[in-house]
Amino acid sequence: MLEVLSGFVGELRAAGLPVSLAESIDAADAIRHVPLEDREALKYTLAATLVKSSTHWRAFETAFEVYFSMRGDEFSIEGTAQNLSPLELQELRQSGRGAMSSGGLPAGGAGGEALSAEELAEMIFRAMRSGGDAELTAAARYAVARYAGMEAGRPVGGTYYLYRTLRNLDLERLAERLVEAAREDAPSGRFTTLEARMAAEEAQARIDRLRAEIESEIRRRLVADRGAEALARSLRKPLPEDIEFMHATKEELAALRRTVQPLARKLAVRLARKRRHGRRGPLDFRATMRRSLSTGGVPVYPRYRFPRPAKPELVVIADISGSVAAFARFTLHLVHAISTQFSKVRSFVFVDGIDEVTGFFEGSEDVAEAIANVNTRADVIWVDGHSDYGHALKVFMERWGEEVSSRSSVLILGDARNNYHASEAWVLKELRSRARHLHWLNPEPSAYWDSGDSIVGEYALYCDSVVECRTLRQLERFVADLA
Amino acid sequence: MKPDRTERRHADAGGPPAVDPMGFFDPGPPRFGSITDVNERLAGAGYLADEGMSSVVYLADRLVKPVLVEGPAGTGKTELAKSVARITGSRLVRLQCYEGLDESKALYEWNYSKQLLRIQAEQVLEENRGWEEIEEDIFGEGFLLARPLLEAIRSVEPVVLLVDEVDRVELETEALLLEVLSEYQVSIPELGTIRATSLPMVFLTSNNTRELSEALKRRCLYLHLDYPSIERERAIVLARVPGISHELADQVARIVRSLRSMELKKHPSVSETLDWARTLVLLGVDSIDAEQAGATLNILLKYRSDIERASKELAGTAGPDRS
Numbered sequence: 039m040l041e042v043l044s045g046f047v048g049e050l051r052a053a054g055l056p057v058s059l060a061e062s063i064d065a066a067d068a069i070r071h072v073p074l075e076d077r078e079a080l081k082y083t084l085a086a087t088l089v090k091s092s093t094h095w096r097a098f099e100t101a102f103e104v105y106f107s108m109r110g111d112e113f114s115i116e117g118t119a120q121n122l123s124p125l126e127l128q129e130l131r132q133s134g135r136g137a138m139s140s141g142g143l144p145a146g147g148a149g150g151e152a153l154s155a156e157e158l159a160e161m162i163f164r165a166m167r168s169g170g171d172a173e174l175t176a177a178a179r180y181a182v183a184r185y186a187g188m189e190a191g192r193p194v195g196g197t198y199y200l201y202r203t204l205r206n207l208d209l210e211r212l213a214e215r216l217v218e219a220a221r222e223d224a225p226s227g228r229f230t231t232l233e234a235r236m237a238a239e240e241a242q243a244r245i246d247r248l249r250a251e252i253e254s255e256i257r258r259r260l261v262a263d264r265g266a267e268a269l270a271r272s273l274r275k276p277l278p279e280d281i282e283f284m285h286a287t288k289e290e291l292a293a294l295r296r297t298v299q300p301l302a303r304k305l306a307v308r309l310a311r312k313r314r315h316g317r318r319g320p321l322d323f324r325a326t327m328r329r330s331l332s333t334g335g336v337p338v339y340p341r342y343r344f345p346r347p348a349k350p351e352l353v354v355i356a357d358i359s360g361s362v363a364a365f366a367r368f369t370l371h372l373v374h375a376i377s378t379q380f381s382k383v384r385s386f387v388f389v390d391g392i393d394e395v396t397g398f399f400e401g402s403e404d405v406a407e408a409i410a411n412v413n414t415r416a417d418v419i420w421v422d423g424h425s426d427y428g429h430a431l432k433v434f435m436e437r438w439g440e441e442v443s444s445r446s447s448v449l450i451l452g453d454a455r456n457n458y459h460a461s462e463a464w465v466l467k468e469l470r471s472r473a474r475h476l477h478w479l480n481p482e483p484s485a486y487w488d489s490g491d492s493i494v495g496e497y498a499l500y501c502d503s504v505v506e507c508r509t510l511r512q513l514e515r516f517v518a519d520l521a
Numbered sequence: 522m523k524p525d526r527t528e529r530r531h532a533d534a535g536g537p538p539a540v541d542p543m544g545f546f547d548p549g550p551p552r553f554g555s556i557t558d559v560n561e562r563l564a565g566a567g568y569l570a571d572e573g574m575s576s577v578v579y580l581a582d583r584l585v586k587p588v589l590v591e592g593p594a595g596t597g598k599t600e601l602a603k604s605v606a607r608i609t610g611s612r613l614v615r616l617q618c619y620e621g622l623d624e625s626k627a628l629y630e631w632n633y634s635k636q637l638l639r640i641q642a643e644q645v646l647e648e649n650r651g652w653e654e655i656e657e658d659i660f661g662e663g664f665l666l667a668r669p670l671l672e673a674i675r676s677v678e679p680v681v682l683l684v685d686e687v688d689r690v691e692l693e694t695e696a697l698l699l700e701v702l703s704e705y706q707v708s709i710p711e712l713g714t715i716r717a718t719s720l721p722m723v724f725l726t727s728n729n730t731r732e733l734s735e736a737l738k739r740r741c742l743y744l745h746l747d748y749p750s751i752e753r754e755r756a757i758v759l760a761r762v763p764g765i766s767h768e769l770a771d772q773v774a775r776i777v778r779s780l781r782s783m784e785l786k787k788h789p790s791v792s793e794t795l796d797w798a799r800t801l802v803l804l805g806v807d808s809i810d811a812e813q814a815g816a817t818l819n820i821l822l823k824y825r826s827d828i829e830r831a832s833k834e835l836a837g838t839a840g841p842d843r844s
Contacts, residue, residue, distance in 0.1 A: 056735070058735075060739055061739060064586070064742075065586065067584060068580050068583075068584055071579070071580060071584070072556065072576065072579075076556075078572050078576075079556055079572065079576050080577040080838075081574040082572060082577065083580060084575055085743070086576065086577045086580060086588075086742040086743055086744060087580075087742060087743075087744060090589075090739075090741075090743045091743075092592075092747075097746065155604040181663075221598075231811060231836070232776075232809070232810055232814065232835055232836075234813040235779060235835065236772070236775045236776065236779060237778055239775070239778065239782070240775065243778075244750070300729065302664060302728075303730060304730060304731050307730050307731050311620075311691065315745055343604070400609040406784070446706065468728055484600040
């Protein structure tokens with residue numbers, strides 16, 4: 039057991055979770071107190087001692103499934119219906135037969151070893167409708183054995199097998215049938231739109247469960263085939279704060295969006311506290327004298343005024359062309375979510391033309407909505423819709439340059455891939471002399487800078503700093519230092 | 522050699538510490554028989570826990586470790602601590618955290634005015650005792666005002682210590698808690714170290730407004746309390762709202778799940794769900810339609826924009842986008 043545990047802890051660390059030595063000792067101590075055959079209890083025990091942040095839960099769950107999955111011959115890849123335990127087979131047949139008698143289908147095939155495709159579909163439908171756990175698990179196992187077509191020895195994470203199984207099951211049709219069934223169950227004439235919505239959601243929730251069940255079934259078989267360590271390696275995914283903006287998938291972007299709001303809130307609280315408590319203000323003479331009365335007129339305890347440091351003014355100029363759009367969105371989101379920490383935030387977006395979008399943020403209380411507006415309504419196309427930093431900066435200088443003052447910090451977001459247009463770097467030189475700070479945030483790894491059409495080096499000459507900003511973690515650090 | 526509980530009764534540096542060479546505390550007699558036992562007893566007190574919660578509570582007792590409970594507002598973090606106190610027959614000592622909380626409010630404070638009176642009384646009575654004697658006297662336990670942390674440590678009866686909203690204190694104040702949480706002792710320069718007489722169960726709650734320090738997290742068991750699953754929510758509504766029918770509870774739970782899946786500023790909490798269910802029962806509703814839901818949404822949602830969006834979506838003819 040200890041060996042499995044230390045392998046597990048190693049995997050968690052490799053996935054980016056900060057598990058300390060003390061915590062792994064705690065885990066080892068804790069599992070003495072729970073019955074090992076109770077998988078759920080074991081899972082929560084390990085989670086309580088090893089995982090100290092809710093954003094790490096997914097990574098933990100994946101690793102747990104791989105390391106503490108059920109093992110044994112019956113989970114091998116070649117497994118088919120024959121490998122199901124007799125009890126499960128019994129269950130399957132019963133639910134299958136029940137389905138057919140109620141659905142009016144011919145009840146012939148259920149006697150054989152394998153079920154036909156229609157029978158399997160019917161069986162899954164029934165399992166989903168009743169919502170019983172055991173039935174669902176059995177159905178998932180059967181579906182995987184039949185459709186996934188798994189081959190031993192392949193170094194894969196199982197996404198392809200999942201895709202193949204799901205394609206054969208036709209989940210959309212299944213969802214429709216579940217809603218249909220709910221409609222029939224409802225007393226006549228009372229199936230309102232509200233209930234339709236509820237039914238659709240219920241169906242979706244059950245389908246999600248079936249999908250999860252199938253996924254873990256595939257994983258179990260992969261573990262049996264390849265061993266826990268190898269599989270864990272191919273399943274490893276970055277934590278939300280380590281996802282790269284430029285290469286994020288749709289699901290990862292959704293995870294990022296969920297992370298950015300709490301992050302902004304935390305950042306705002308931290309900055310506000312830093313501002314209030316970080317420094318001492320000037321001596322408060324009145325308060326000091328008053329306080330000295332209690333020590334016989336001797337000013338033993340000096341009092342200070344609360345510090346009120348000036349808040350910086352922020353000017354954000356963001357490239358929102360395709361390649362870096364996600365990065366610009368998250369930065370704008372973060373900056374506006376903590377806009378109370380700045381005296382003023384002005385935002386500009388560009389592709390080859392440039393437009394001010396501050397109004398979108400001021401008009402609405404919902405930052406996410408404002409950002410959607412930026413994408414659809416800002417006027418940023420000048421010629422062909424390919425990034426032209428030179429032109430955008432020149433226009434910015436002509437129209438708004440006067441408004442940049444010695445209290446402004448200017449942030450430029452983009453990869454500086456200029457499509458071989460003129461750089462117009464003199465604009466930055468000019469901006470630098472007016473503004474308090476000029477920073478460039480680049481979402482590309484620094485190894486790629488100045489390769490191809492990237493001319494960030496040319497601009498860097500005039501910036502206070504050029505910062506690599508590939509992940510939310512890096513972005514957070516930068517913004518915290520800025521305010 | 523393991524010291525038993527009666528020996529540990531004795532506070533001060535006297536008795537042998539209840540720590541084995543590895544630094545683990547002797548947990549003493551268990552408060553719970555098993556994880557299921559925790560679950561059943563909590564349910565008996567009207568708190569429906571899921572397996573994760575019961576496991577952590579059970580471990581907290583066995584490992585003598587504080588529990589850090591994190592999660593959105595209104596998911597029953599504080600209630601968990603209260604319920605555990607109830608089922609173990611312990612007294613609940615609560616420390617409500619806020620910005621600016623300091624040692625004298627959390628740990629202990631000398632009763633200055635009483636000390637001053639004592640010295641003045643000395644002068645009036647002209648007892649002419651030496652300063653040393655007086656000093657020893659006025660820095661005795663009689664002049665100590667115990668604040669929640671010290672109170673929990675000193676208490677002879679079993680105690681559940683609840684440190685509520687620990688994320689509100691500053692990072693420096695957080696360090697104050699560390700000695701109490703890991704050693705179960707409080708050091709007072711004038712008196713020496715006070716050790717726990719009976720090891721308290723400790724719960725810390727956090728709304729996640731800031732990241733807690735690694736040092737604090739490392740010493741705690743971590744429990745993330747999210748919104749409950751639909752089955753649990755339904756059970757909670759049934760248990761906590763008298764006179765509600767199964768159908769209505771089911772509908773309530775489903776509509777609340779639907780609201781939580783929308784993109785809202787603040788999602789309805791469990792306590793708001795309960796308030797809503799009670800309102801519906803009072804109004805004599807036995808089946809909710811979109812109109813009634815829209816009219817009473819202001820109990821569940823607290824932002825105007827949220828209410829508008831939710832009632833639009835609930836009344837809309839289209840189902841959720843994905844179906």
